[in-house]
Amino acid sequence: MPKQSDIDRVFHALGDPTRRAMVETLGSGPASVSALAKPLGISLAAVVQHLQVLEESGLVTTEKVGRVRSCRLEPKGFRVAEQWIADRKSLIERKFDRLEALLSEEPTPPSGDEP
Amino acid sequence: MPKQSDIDRVFHALGDPTRRAMVETLGSGPASVSALAKPLGISLAAVVQHLQVLEESGLVTTEKVGRVRSCRLEPKGFRVAEQWIADRKSLIERKFDRLEALLSEEPTPPSGDEP
DNA sequence: TTGATTGTCAAGCCGACGCTTAAGTGATGG
DNA sequence: CCATCACTTAAGCGTCGGCTTGACAATCAA
Numbered sequence: 001m002p003k004q005s006d007i008d009r010v011f012h013a014l015g016d017p018t019r020r021a022m023v024e025t026l027g028s029g030p031a032s033v034s035a036l037a038k039p040l041g042i043s044l045a046a047v048v049q050h051l052q053v054l055e056e057s058g059l060v061t062t063e064k065v066g067r068v069r070s071c072r073l074e075p076k077g078f079r080v081a082e083q084w085i086a087d088r089k090s091l092i093e094r095k096f097d098r099l100e101a102l103l104s105e106e107p108t109p110p111s112g113d114e115p
Numbered sequence: 116m117p118k119q120s121d122i123d124r125v126f127h128a129l130g131d132p133t134r135r136a137m138v139e140t141l142g143s144g145p146a147s148v149s150a151l152a153k154p155l156g157i158s159l160a161a162v163v164q165h166l167q168v169l170e171e172s173g174l175v176t177t178e179k180v181g182r183v184r185s186c187r188l189e190p191k192g193f194r195v196a197e198q199w200i201a202d203r204k205s206l207i208e209r210k211f212d213r214l215e216a217l218l219s220e221e222p223t224p225p226s227g228d229e230p
Numbered sequence: 231t232t233g234a235t236t237g238t239c240a241a242g243c244c245g246a247c248g249c250t251t252a253a254g255t256g257a258t259g260g
Numbered sequence: 261c262c263a264t265c266a267c268t269t270a271a272g273c274g275t276c277g278g279c280t281t282g283a284c285a286a287t288c289a290a
Contacts, residue, residue: 008132015130017123018248020199027206033267044267046249067257067266073207082200084135085193091142092188133278148237159237161279182236182287 002080006058010080013057018042019050023059023073030072117195121173125195128172133157134165138174138188145187 013019022036037047051071054060059077062069128134137151152162166186169175174192177184 007135011126011129011132011135014126016248017126020122020126023203027203034265042248043250045251045269048268049248064267069267073203075204075207078200078204078207082197082204085197085200088138088142088188089190089193089197092190092193131278149235157278158280160239160281163238164278179237184237 002083006080007084009053009057010059010077011084013053013059013077014081016050016053018046019054022047022050022054026060026071026073030070032068032070036071117198121195122199124168124172125174125192126199128168128174128192129196131165131168133161134169137162137165137169141175141186141188145185147183147185151186 014023018040021040025031025036025039033044033047033051036051037044040047051060051062051069055062057077058074058080060071061074062071064070129138133155136155140146140151140154148159148162148166151166152159155162166175166177166184170177172192173189173195175186176189177186179185
């Protein structure tokens with residue numbers, strides 16, 4: 001089970017549109033820092049800062065070979081976010097089910113109480 | 116398909132730990148503004164501000180009856196976030212599959228090209 | 231009506247965050 | 261070796277976001 005601080009880090013990381021754009025770029029395969037920077041129109045330094053956040057959140061891993069750092073998506077962080085959302089959704093739907101059961105007043109309810 | 120601005124709003128809303136705590140509270144059923152404020156230890160005004168963000172993101176709906184505003188989770192916003200994450204994850208896993216295919220050098224590959 | 235409850239609005243404070251520039255490091259190519 | 265490339269680090273700047281306080285509804289109970 002992921003710790004609270006893991007959840008905090010992942011959602012904080014995904015909260016920024018620039019970082020999400022980087023994640024989307026990485027969706028089509030590993031990329032270097034400058035390749036990530038190009039479509040964003042911001043400085044390399046800014047990208048590096050975002051990468052640090054993404055790495056600490058477990059959404060991205062990087063590996064430096066020679067003078068280029070290669071970045072790729074990491075499933076771990078995504079599972080954390082996915083799980084949290086799935087948990088909330090299941091709660092909503094459980095309520096919905098109960099509501100439906102109440103509203104639909106079936107002709108043959110579990111325990112008939114109509115006249 | 117959700118618009119970019121929808122995605123922005125949802126992830127921005129979920130990016131704040133206080134708002135996520137509110138969502139978790141609402142997981143066990145609808146609650147009033149002051150009920151939401153109690154476990155957080157912040158002012159009512161702050162909670163109302165967070166509620167505005169949550170409502171604009173489609174994660175929460177509220178309805179005022181009498182002098183109490185009742186807040187509940189709304190599936191719509193969650194689907195937006197879930198979808199975005201699922202999309203990224205599918206990309207990661209697709210890569211993984213291809214990698215496995217390459218690494219495992221099957222004895223009977225789809226199109227044999229060995230000597 | 232009076233008073234308490236429940237929430238809303240406006241203003242302002244302040245720390246966190248995203249970004250920039252500038253200077254520095256290490257690998258690579260000629 | 262020297263220049264270039266691909267980052268990295270540090271410092272600083274401006275804005276945004278979360279929170280508070282205080283004044284102001286609106287509703288309910290006695």
